[in-house]
Amino acid sequence: MTTDQLMKRRHEMFHALRVSGLLFLGFLFITQQVITRGWLYHLDHYILDLKNPKFKGLAGHILIGLDDLGLRWFTATVLLICAAIISWRFKSFRPINLSILALVSLNLVVGATKIYIGRTKPRLYIDDLQAGGMSYPSGHASNALITWGLLAYLIYRYTNRAPFEGIKLYPIVGLITTTVVIVSLIRNTHWFSDLLGGVFIGGALLVAIIAIDRFFPSDKQPS
Secondary structure, three states, rough: OOOHHHHHHHHHHHHHHHHHHHHHHHHHHHHHHHHOOHHHHHHHHHHOOOOOOOOOOOHHHHHHHHHHHHHHHHHHHHHHHHHHHHHHHHOHHHHHHHHHHHHHHHHHHHHHHHHHHOOOOOOHOOOOOOOOOOOOHHHHHHHHHHHHHHHHHHHHHHOOOOOOOOOOHHHHHHHHHHHHEEEEEEEOOHHHHHHHHHHHHHHHHHHHHHHHHHHOOOOOOOO
């Protein structure tokens, strides 16, 4: 690996760390709003008071299917299988290691926050903290962003080999995450701030893992 490539990786690492820090600060702000019942709390209840459409039959099943794009076991299974294929193709454990790190860090951070906040679900029409609830932050939103986002990152890094451009799937990741957020609001499974917090913490962890990848050079990684 050349000096220019190492310098580029180092620059990308510092940029990723800055972005991750900003996203984490955003997550802390959202958490503060939830705990102190700030303007985001009032926005949550304004959205709850709107008449949500009720979908039954085929439409209801489609919504559940779309919501499953953020389901932990499904996203983790897809990520690990794809990471294993990439690892086998390039004879490197890095894709698997990054995937395991993403899943473990996500479950530890999100799980610990859920237990600490203990927020109840909006479908109960009760918004209490420290009540044994598991609503904040949204696991579906954070799962969707970090797992599909990391998969898109791995695909880009391992297809970005001169003279070819890497395959950029980031718009699809944004579409999937937005879909999970909207469907969760329609199904009344999360408060809006739950979903926003999930997106911010999922994004912070994703970009932090990218920074770790950039820190450790690898001759088996094309870019």
